[in-house]
């Protein structure tokens with residue numbers, strides 16, 4: 723498979739046969755997500771999914787954060803979109819995360835720092851999450867006038883940590899630090915920062931040692947068993963909700979507050 727020589731928003735490495743490592747690479751902006759990143763992530767996920775000899779994908783972030791969610795510097799341009807335009811925007815992002823989640827081999831997220839907003843949603847698209855002690859999760863959405871019905875986050879959280887804990891996490895917008903995340907099952911393990919990638923590779927090697935068909939069909943079975951209500955239907959509902967929210971007063975206020983580095987004054991209108 724000929725790969726592009728460079729990806730703009732991440733790096734793709736192959737440390738050993740069967741293992742691909744995708745590292746989000748916008749560390750100066752906390753690996754925050756842009757439309758370019760969404761498009762590139764969708765492309766690389768679809769390419770990797772066609773590789774017969776691929777066994778595991780590891781997803782991590784460069785610098786101190788895993789992913790800070792949507793790039794709030796980019797959000798300014800979106801605020802003027804029509805609801806249908808915003809729906810298209812949400813669907814572009816949802817396609818990228820859905821492509822990652824649907825890769826037929828296991829995806830391990832090596833959570834090296836903050837996973838906030840869409841960054842939380844991205845980490846939840848992985849099958850397994852291993853964190854460093856600085857791994858922290860935040861459903862930042864309600865703090866900026868959006869809903870936690872975002873890119874599959876509400877769907878995964880209710881199934882992963884239970885409806886009540888998902889509700890507390892979503893409504894308060896508080897951080898869940900690494901130790902609590904592990905106790906909730908949001909992280910499979912917390913390991914020293916300096917050995918995070920090594921631990922992810924060690925787990926990948928364990929998986930690579932098993933029957934690829936068995937592992938891939940196991941993933942398919944685990945996903946099928948999670949589809950109580952369909953994932954696609956959940957994304958559809960979430961995307962429409964975000965489109966509505968982005969037409970209210972809270973989102974522009976949140977964006978202004980972010981830029982002014984002050985607390986937003988939400989009206990809820």
Ligand SMILES: CCCCCCCCCCCCC[C@H](O)CC(=O)SCCNC(=O)CCNC(=O)[C@H](O)C(C)(C)COP(=O)(O)OP(=O)(O)OC[C@H]1O[C@@H](n2cnc3c(N)ncnc32)[C@H](O)[C@@H]1OP(=O)(O)O
Nearest residue numbers: 752754790791792793794797815836839840862866976977
């Ligand atoms: C109000 C606008 C809403 C946007 C609407 C868009 C809708 C259309 C898009 C649809 C598809 C995507 C939907 C997406 O899933 C929605 C979201 O992700 S919303 C959530 C957005 N993210 C956040 O609110 C998180 C904001 N960041 C933080 O909470 C923290 O920065 C952190 C990530 C927890 C890290 O904290 P710290 O380690 O303390 O680091 P700093 O806070 O000091 O940040 C360092 C530096 O990075 C810049 N930065 C951080 N996050 C972002 C970001 N998301 N976008 C742009 N820049 C970011 C921060 O400004 C600092 O920069 P500096 O001041 O050093 O220049």
